[in-house]
Amino acid sequence: MTTAGPATTRVGTTTMLVPDFPFSYDTWLGHPSGLGVLPPGAAGTEVAVVGGGMAGMTAAYELLRLGLRPVVYEAGEIGGRMRSVPFPGHPGSVAEMGAMRFPLSARALFHYIGLLGLETRPFPNPLAPATPSTLVDLNGERHEARTGADLPEVYQEVADAWEKALQERVALSTMRDAVRRRDIETIKTIWNRLVAEYDDQSFYGFLATSPTFQSFRHREIFGQVGFGTGGWDTDFPNSILEILRVVFTEADDHQVAIDGGAQQVPYGLWRHAPADAAHWPRGTSLAGLHGGAPRPAVTRIRRTAGGHALTDAAGQEREYAAVVYSPHVWTLLHRVDCAPDVLAPELWTAVERTHYMGASKLFVLVDRPFWREPDPATGRPALSMTLTDRMPRGMYLFDDGPDRPAVICLSYTWNDDSLKVATLSPAERLEAVLRSLSAVYPDVDIRSRVVGDPLTVTWETEPHFMGAFKSNLPGHYRYQRRLFTQFVQEQADPAHRGFFLCGDDVSWTAGFAEGAVTTALNAVWGVLHHLGGRTPAGNPGPGDLFPELAPVELPYG
Template sequence: MSSIPSRILSAKRVLDNQVRALIPDFPFDYGQYLADKGPAPLGRIQPQHHGQQVLVVGAGVAGLVAAYEAMRMGLHPVLVEASGRIGGRLYSTAVNDSVPFERGAMRFPLSGQALMHYFSKVRMRDNTEDFPNPGSAAAVSTVVDYADEKYYYEVGNDNFPRPPAFENIEIKFFDEFLEQAPIHFKEMEQAMSAGTIDQAKIKLLWNAILREGWDNLSFHAAMVEQARWPADEINLFGQIGFGTGGWNTDFPNCFLEVLRVLYTGLDINHLLMRDGADQLPLRLWQQPAAAFGDDSVFWPQNMTVEELASAFPGNPLRQEVRQIKRLAADEGGGFEVLCHDLQSGRDQRLRYASVVYTPHVRILDKFRYMNGVEGLEASRSLLTQQQWEAVMYTHYMQSAKVFAATREPFWTQRGQDGKQLMSITLSDRLTRGTYLVDYSRNPGAYKGSGIFLSYTWNDDSLKFLGDRQDGLPQHGQLCTALLDQVYPGLDLASHFPATDPFVEINWENEPFYLGAFKMNLPGQYEYQRLLFSQFKEGSDGSAVDGFILAGDDVSWTGGWAEGAVTTALNAVDKLATRYNNGFSPEGGPIAQWDPLKPAALADLQIKR
């Protein structure tokens, strides 16, 4: 999402009630499922399939969770990646050999219990701190720069109270608008809270929203047509969100996308991983299951996903999968995969019995056209026509970050007016979201401090693309100029290192990606249902199809690592079913599919 808000008035309630991210479309409790499994593999496969190679495409968190759990069941995951690195959009790099620049995901909600399970498994939960979202206690202080006015406040400090207008608009949104029928926010939240989880209630409430046709509303349309807010309140809300973070870059997206995040508590109570976010997939890649106290079958105790991937003929981390062809029974079945080696330039066609595909799904569609009509026909049977339509209409969000290392966390000092020298900052101008991070007390490898000078989303991030090569200041300099105007006398540049302080990323411009993440537009519920359900319903008319989509593209919560992890678990459940004579693991997502599956709009008698 865009600048993530911190719901000041309800964040503690969500934390105390242990709200779980039970996505209302399919409210399977992945966190409880993993806890119930303990150290045991997630499924049991028939012994004759031990060592069976499975191609896993993509080395992000979805690919690594899928490969790690497949290895523990006794399969042979062969993981390939094009970019040359492990992590996907969990991507941490050191600036000035000290402070990490989190290029991708950087804040992780506690309600995402499946993701937290893996952070705990690889021992990253022991080195975390609350992420300093604007308006949160971890931020200490927040400045909102809006309509040429500046507002400074600190949570819990009566000397610098939160502006009443900000608090009032949060109350109006949560306690008035979101409590109306059919949303019933607190009732849904209770049904997702530990001790009162009610999956049937979640489905009942959510299907009522679908039945009322809310899939056809954008976020902005919902505020105009349903909340009936005036333009000035919508504009203020778009900048400060639920009292803090702006949401106006999300206004074109479907309102259901917003509701999913709010219901599940994904928008608040975030952790910062001081070891660097990409350590999660890296540790799953490099370390054996025994190192995490996990059981596994067939493989030696010291086996790793990295070692198994070395079976690939070439560098597995420089392979671009350009075509996947389903083979007929008389061709031996399985899949023929065209891999392009980005180091040697060589193409090779390899066969695998199963493929788990985790990258942006529209890449899969784009490569269908590389070999003309022959290539298009070869890939046609990989998905149904309806599933291909869903792939082709997947909508992606952009994202850009501009970062600078600092000599010290100077913002902890206070001026003569008692205010911090600098704050987490939300602006309606160039920078949009500005975040301050301090690793100086980190016991791990990363040290130092830095500033996300700008963190912005959707088409707003495009302003950092298309620059001329000569005669234009760096984006870091442009952001610094604005922040110096917000904080007179600060002289922000004096706090930067003497050389090369700036680094940035724009996911619209990254090789092998199509932007930052998927985000559905109004009217795209059915497309999303088809993509998510593919793991269960298959693409070849059988319940044990060997081609499986995973990753946050096919999840109901694009942009959240929780969705990447849970869809990887779906893929693992499908592999366990495929290699156990069609019998699904007890208690898994396939076993609970029928009562929880996403509703087809055609079955709900939608009101128009």
């Protein structure tokens, strides 16, 4: 597979300018004036950063650049859900347990990918240009395709129905054009109307009430196969607003993988010494400030007269003027003994109402990418990127050349499909998935190619995550607004200031690393403002522009 080139290379002008809060984070990050300046005497102030995933590392890195001293707490390892696990004995081959594909529209994320000099390659999504072959297996029927035009006519009918529903009901072309041009007025005008109209509508309800999707067969095919990243039926119960954000920002298209694994991004920020950090001597990194390892997990949070006191798993308590909290918000309910007065009552309600998507993956290492060796009789590949209604649901193929071991994601499942394997051991999962795939590829002995033991994950059973990512149900917009806007604390009760939530489940685009990055930047602005700092006049931050960009507020009573 060829390399896509430096990670800073981007396609077109699309950006994940989320319509709820269309702030240009990439512009803020890239401005020569920097993100802000601390008041006299504040340099070196300790700020707690809880969680070492993409959000935590982004926040800690930018706080370091401002001249503050981030103190990172992590319950596991740096990376969070950007978890790249090497196969034993084969360190060059990794299983991407969490985030594995990143849209080029994620401009803020790619700021850091470029900063670290990481390389990317096109991700082998179904029917993507870089995918040699896609096999669709539904209701016992198999169809192999290179492009959508190779599939039966009913699949094109489904694609046309989805496109027509988006154009006629939610102004797809107008909205995408406005996002590309960063036309805030048009974005807000259209989106604010859509929020009011569709907050109570599920994804499935949107399809079922669209004239173009009156056939159950068409809805079933769309749910199983979808377009872009594959089947979307596991999202059917979720709010249609969740889907529209992805579609409008083209987050489901033009996706790439990171060579060597996605975990390199948060881990790279941990080790990288910014050249322009205020206060700190050149060469200072987060890893250096921590002696190479973050502090252990936070177990207790209490308010104090001076801010917040955090107790870690080693029993040490330290007080901070500000805290950035990046893990899943559910961890505040039981993993951390968090005092009720840390958050306002309405925010606790939003935390309780948070809804997470489950997800499981099963990876194996094989001796070589044998699927690239065509069958002598048919000329077809032995395996293809596969979408199926059977247990595996999605199978992805990764390789670095014909003479090296290759990686197969034998199964990538969500929600109910994830729960089907949640109680199985890795060996049991492998047997179940191989048995299911033998019906799709009866003439291919995948098992004989496997090297070593499988690698698996089920995110809903991971104790510090309890789910893959948040996805709002119909009617949850008001809760999401509370969580997202919490970083703007000027009007908040003084007792609830100085504690900043961030992470992709606080963002409007949960499940995307871009949301982790952008909400972390919101928290950085919040900390800067809380400590009396300011942003440059020519480079206002998200809180400075909040009054004009704020998410629309729906009536409550």
